[in-house]
Amino acid sequence: MSHIVEIKTEVRDTVGVRAACDRLRLDPPVEGKTRLFSSEVEGLAVRLRDWRYPVVFQTATGEAQYDNYNGRWGDQSRLGLFLQAYAVETAKLEARRKGHSVTEQSLTDGSIKLTVQVGGAV
Amino acid sequence: MTTSTPKTIEITVKPDGSTSLETRGFTGSECQAASRFLEQALGATASERLTSDFHQSVAANQQTTQQR
Numbered sequence: 001m002s003h004i005v006e007i008k009t010e011v012r013d014t015v016g017v018r019a020a021c022d023r024l025r026l027d028p029p030v031e032g033k034t035r036l037f038s039s040e041v042e043g044l045a046v047r048l049r050d051w052r053y054p055v056v057f058q059t060a061t062g063e064a065q066y067d068n069y070n071g072r073w074g075d076q077s078r079l080g081l082f083l084q085a086y087a088v089e090t091a092k093l094e095a096r097r098k099g100h101s102v103t104e105q106s107l108t109d110g111s112i113k114l115t116v117q118v119g120g121a122v
Numbered sequence: 123m124t125t126s127t128p129k130t131i132e133i134t135v136k137p138d139g140s141t142s143l144e145t146r147g148f149t150g151s152e153c154q155a156a157s158r159f160l161e162q163a164l165g166a167t168a169s170e171r172l173t174s175d176f177h178q179s180v181a182a183n184q185q186t187t188q189q190r
Contacts, residue, residue, distance in 0.1 A: 002153030003172050007141040010165035062165060083139025087164055091133050094163045110137040118129040118156055 009087045010062025016090035017044055017057065023085045030054075037067040048078045055079060088112050131157050133164075141165070 011017060017029050027047050034045040036053050043065065045054040051074030055066040068074035088104070095102045095116045105113045127147035135141045141164055145153035161167055 002145040002148040002150075003157075003170060004145075005143045005157070005161055005170045006168040007143060007161060007164045008166045008168050009135075009139045009141050012165075013163065077137070080136075080138035084135045084137055087133075087135045087139060087141050090163055091135075091160055094160055095131075098159060107134070112135050114133040114135075116131040116133065116160070118131060 009083045011044075011057040011064060011083070011086055012059050012062050013090050013093075014044060014059060016086050016093060017046065017059075019089035019093065020082060020085035021046060023089055024049075024082065026082075029057075036065065037069070037073075039065075041065050046082065048074060048082060050074060051078065055082070084112060088114060091116075129156065131160060133160065 014029070014031075020026075021028055026049065030045045031043075032045070033040055033042050034054050034056050036056070041056045043056040043058045045056045047054045051066075051068060053067050053073065055064055057064050064079075066074070066079070068076065068079075091114055092102050092104070095114075100119065101117045103115045103117075105115070107113055129147040130145070132144045132146065133141060134144075143157055143160060143164075145157050148156055
């Protein structure tokens, strides 16, 4: 062990968003203007399962905009699972781009653990 | 003959999307350089903790330098 870092996941990579949508069997994201309940916003829109309105990601800043009326128009946990899928797929893409091998493991608490072998496969 | 620990980066992503990253098998500050590309790709660093292995290798380097 050398260092441990806690990271707040920010959605900034369109390729990662597409991969997360594939992983969760959601419709592909749509770039452009999206109507939410109280406003119209521009960004990358993802339609989560059973959500009334899409979640719109500003990939330039990592911010997400959505109207789910405190859970009444969409279960907040589904957004968490999307962020999990995004982080997993983005980490895998980045590690493989660097030539490292990656293995994935599901943990009993619902977490997903990736092990990146620096320098590639043994 | 000595065997070295494989260099790995472990990333754990919780169901709410929060992520922790841990490096293993690196010496000194090379762990930070090795994982930086992942940290930057995933988002904003909320906290960072250096482990005993990091400090031990830094201390060893300082001791070697003083003996010269």
